[in-house]
Amino acid sequence: xxxxxxxxxxxxxxxxxxxxxxxxxxxxxxxxxxxxxxxxxxxxxxxxxxxxxxxxxxxxxxxxxxxxxxxxxxxxxxxxxxxxxxxxxxxxxxxxxxxxxxxxxxxxxxxxxxxxxxxxxxxxxxxxxxxxxxxxxxxxxxxxxxxxxxxxxxxxxxxxxxxxxxxxxxxxxxxxxxxxxxxxxxxxxxxxxxxxxxxxxxxxxxxxxxxxxxxxxxxxxxxxxxxxxxxxxxxxxxxxxxxxxxxxxxxxxxxxxxxxxxxxxxxxxxxxxxxxxxxxxxxxxxxxxxxxxxxxxxxxxxxxxxxxxxxxxxxxxxxxxxxxxxxxxxxxxxxxxxxxxxxx
Amino acid sequence: xxxxxxxxxxxxxxxxxxxxxxxxxxxxxxxxxxxxxxxxxxxxxxxxxxxxxxxxxxxxxxxxxxxxxxxxxxxxxxxxxxxxxxxxxxxxxxxxxxxxxxxxxxxxxxxxxxxxxxxxxxxxxxxxxxxxxxxxxxxxxxxxxxxxxxxxxxxxxxxxxxxxxxxxxxxxxxxxxxxxxxxxxxxxxxxxxxxxxxxxxxxxxxxxxxxxxxxxxxxxxxxxxxxxxxxxxxxxxxxxxxxxxxxxxxxxxxxxxxxxxxxxxxxxxxxxxxxxxxxxxxxxxxxxxxxxxxxxxxxxxxxxxxxxxxxxxxxxxxxxxxxxxxxxxxxxxxxxxxxxxxxx
DNA sequence: CAGAACTCTGAGAGCGGTTACTCATCTTCT
DNA sequence: AGAAGATGAGTAACCGCTCTCAGAGTTCTG
Numbered sequence: 122x123x124x125x126x127x128x129x130x131x132x133x134x135x136x137x138x139x140x141x142x143x144x145x146x147x148x149x150x151x152x153x154x155x156x157x158x159x160x161x162x163x164x165x166x167x168x169x170x171x172x173x174x175x176x177x178x179x180x181x182x183x184x185x186x187x188x189x190x191x192x193x194x195x196x197x198x199x200x201x202x203x204x205x206x207x208x209x210x211x212x213x214x215x216x217x218x219x220x221x222x223x224x225x226x227x228x229x230x231x232x233x234x235x236x237x238x239x240x241x242x243x244x245x246x247x248x249x250x251x252x253x254x255x256x257x258x259x260x261x262x263x264x265x266x267x268x269x270x271x272x273x274x275x276x277x278x279x280x281x282x283x284x285x286x287x288x289x290x291x292x293x294x295x296x297x298x299x300x301x302x303x304x305x306x307x308x309x310x311x312x313x314x315x316x317x318x319x320x321x322x323x324x325x326x327x328x329x330x331x332x333x334x335x336x337x338x339x340x341x342x343x344x345x346x347x348x349x350x351x352x353x354x355x356x357x358x359x360x361x362x363x364x365x366x367x368x369x370x371x372x373x374x375x376x377x378x379x380x381x382x383x384x385x386x387x388x389x390x391x392x393x394x395x396x397x398x399x400x401x402x403x404x405x406x407x408x409x410x411x412x413x414x415x416x417x418x419x420x421x422x423x424x425x426x427x428x429x430x431x432x433x434x435x436x437x438x439x440x441x442x443x444x445x446x447x448x449x450x451x452x453x454x455x456x457x458x459x460x461x462x463x464x465x
Numbered sequence: 466x467x468x469x470x471x472x473x474x475x476x477x478x479x480x481x482x483x484x485x486x487x488x489x490x491x492x493x494x495x496x497x498x499x500x501x502x503x504x505x506x507x508x509x510x511x512x513x514x515x516x517x518x519x520x521x522x523x524x525x526x527x528x529x530x531x532x533x534x535x536x537x538x539x540x541x542x543x544x545x546x547x548x549x550x551x552x553x554x555x556x557x558x559x560x561x562x563x564x565x566x567x568x569x570x571x572x573x574x575x576x577x578x579x580x581x582x583x584x585x586x587x588x589x590x591x592x593x594x595x596x597x598x599x600x601x602x603x604x605x606x607x608x609x610x611x612x613x614x615x616x617x618x619x620x621x622x623x624x625x626x627x628x629x630x631x632x633x634x635x636x637x638x639x640x641x642x643x644x645x646x647x648x649x650x651x652x653x654x655x656x657x658x659x660x661x662x663x664x665x666x667x668x669x670x671x672x673x674x675x676x677x678x679x680x681x682x683x684x685x686x687x688x689x690x691x692x693x694x695x696x697x698x699x700x701x702x703x704x705x706x707x708x709x710x711x712x713x714x715x716x717x718x719x720x721x722x723x724x725x726x727x728x729x730x731x732x733x734x735x736x737x738x739x740x741x742x743x744x745x746x747x748x749x750x751x752x753x754x755x756x757x758x759x760x761x762x763x764x765x766x767x768x769x770x771x772x773x774x775x776x777x778x779x780x781x782x783x784x785x786x787x788x789x790x791x792x793x794x795x796x797x798x799x800x801x802x803x804x805x806x807x808x809x
Numbered sequence: 810c811a812g813a814a815c816t817c818t819g820a821g822a823g824c825g826g827t828t829a830c831t832c833a834t835c836t837t838c839t
Numbered sequence: 840a841g842a843a844g845a846t847g848a849g850t851a852a853c854c855g856c857t858c859t860c861a862g863a864g865t866t867c868t869g
Contacts, residue, residue, distance in 0.1 A: 486824090486825055486826085487825060487826060487827095488825075488826095498825090498826080498827090499827080499828075501826095502826065502827055502828080503827095503828095505826095506827085530825080530826070531824090531825055531826070533824090533825080533826090534824070534825035534826040534827090535825080535826055535827080536826090537824090537825080537826070537827095538825075538826045538827045538828085539826085539827070
């Protein structure tokens with residue numbers, strides 16, 4: 122009653138077809154709701170003749186069970202969600218894709234929520250998304266540990282991507298940034314570079330900190346390191362390139378591929394040849410950097426592994442099993458055309 | 466009862482915290498469930514002292530209302546969904562972003578479903594997504610008209626992006642591909658090009674057909690047109706470029722920016738200079754094509770307008786009002802470095 | 810042929826909320 | 840002081856579906 126009035130008011134002009142409910146189908150077919158439910162769920166212990174009648178009625182009324190009601194009754198939704206900080210970053214597409222496919226095999230669907238890098242909204246968004254489904258894959262590299270820790274009970278079961286949460290058993294899939302950086306640096310050193318610039322990402326970002334740490338460690342009297350504040354986007358990389366000319370460096374390590382690409386573009390505009398005058402490396406190996414001019418040398422993160430891995434763990438959690446242990450994927454050095462011997 | 470057994474079985478080992486329900490909060494606070502509900506919804510007609518007690522109990526139990534139950538009772542979810550064929554295409558990011566923001570103003574959240582170009586799954590995915598929320602923004606350029614028409618009753622209220630559906634009143638936001646193509650062609654003609662190749666997109670795609678039509682119409686004894694089957698991705702564009710050398714064309718119109726970018730890359734590898742030996746244009750103006758080498762001349766689609774427009778219409782539909790009339794946004798010619806005078 | 814063992818189907822109790830109604834209790838006005 | 844009006848909280852129905860349980864009808868057994 123309560124809702125009837127509201128819903129009919131709400132749908133005064135729209136909602137051409139008041140949706141059929143299980144009750145209506147039952148009445149139409151002359152059976153009980155239980156039977157309709159059984160038929161709709163493929164329960165085989167229904168007399169074929171009855172089942173047929175129900176199917177007919179359902180068809181005729183255009184009936185389809187309400188997922189919301191179903192979720193409430195079942196206590197599960199058949200959905201998992203993934204929260205990403207920025208859909209614009211192609212990095213996530215690989216994960217999303219893998220996750221969608223892996224989940225699909227178990228008849229789960231994936232919904233994506235994008236926090237648009239809105240730090241403030243992230244906790245709310247995560248909690249809300251989580252409660253509407255059965256599990257969450259969370260990628261929130263900027264959220265402070267304490268906050269995440271506090272949220273943990275509301276988010277479970279969930280899996281972290283790209284960060285770890287100390288003191289908890291939350292499964293997490295991380296990337297070995299340090300190893301990636303080491304490989305890149307080793308590569309550059311072997312080409313004779315001795316003074317490098319690092320185009321730093323957002324300093325709230327855990328992954329940026331990891332890179333910085335690895336760089337400083339590698340630098341240790343092997344080479345000189347100049348850190349330049351930059352950001353995480355094309356535009357950031359593009360804008361920062363002008364500063365590079367004064368730094369007297371021969372190679373640039375960018376926070377990620379997006380930045381590297383922006384920088385590459387600007388260097389080209391400035392008439393600085395890559396790689397003969399300046400080498401540049403990115404990180405991630407997002408899909409199109411193999412097509413840049415020149416193609417970008419980068420640390421290739423096997424994104425396609427992350428999706429299935431995340432699903433496997435989430436699935437375990439949702440079934441009350443112990444998830445496999447955390448993995449830290451190791452990027453593979455992908456040498457392309459943007460790096461070359463240091464100019465004399 | 467029914468579920469209790471199932472749910473406790475399911476969560477045997479996980480689910481550390483059985484979620485508090487409204488009933489538990491009510492008992493703890495010594496009030497009725499109705500009162501708890503009122504407090505949680507900020508109903509002011511509750512005695513402050515009682516309200517406080519309820520809030521305390523809720524806090525203590527870590528209670529948060531179940532969105533699923535709430536949705537069922539209210540008959541609305543506070544969510545809209547958008548279905549995209551391929552999240553990997555940056556085209557959609559603009560729409561998504563605008564939609565998220567517009568919806569947020571009315572306290573609605575956006576969830577994204579990605580069909581991964583899986584034509585087969587699309588109808589199911591769309592229907593399912595739709596039924597879990599209050600409205601849908603659908604971008605399914607490849608779905609046949611008949612199928613979409615058939616789905617219409619189940620999807621309402623919804624808004625179409627990038628296509629129209631004849632014979633219905635479904636609001637749709639489209640892009641004037643013909644105008645975009647005309648502008649691009651005019652630009653190329655003014656540079657002296659007389660023999661163009663078109664790198665065709667998927668031929669199931671409505672937008673590809675629109676482009677082809679516009680091209681043929683423009684061609685009319687003004688220039689020669691060679692149509693080459695290609696696709697919609699970087700890789701497609703990259704792969705097709707080798708064929709171009711034999712075609713004796715001086716300019717290339719790509720299905721979209723992704724293809725153009727792939728082609729550009731391959732041409733560079735082949736040592737064919739753009740634009741002095743070959744001009745190339747894309748379509749969409751996705752974020753990074755201004756950073757390619759050379760930057761891509763393209764038809765810039767104002768994606769940021771689509772999100773808010775879509776929301777406005779969806780909102781109207783959801784409230785039983787008549788949505789504003791359809792709009793067809795007109796791309797703006799964005800001349801950059803990838804086009805130049807036709808070589809002699 | 811009675812009773813056991815099955816099969817089907819329907820009744821009804823949830824799932825976790827919301828809200829129309831009802832009923833005290835407290836004001837306020839005549 | 841007594842009646843009408845407010846106000847605040849509780850009761851119970853309902854959202855649409857699932858599932859246990861029990862009863863009716865069948866088929867087997869001995």
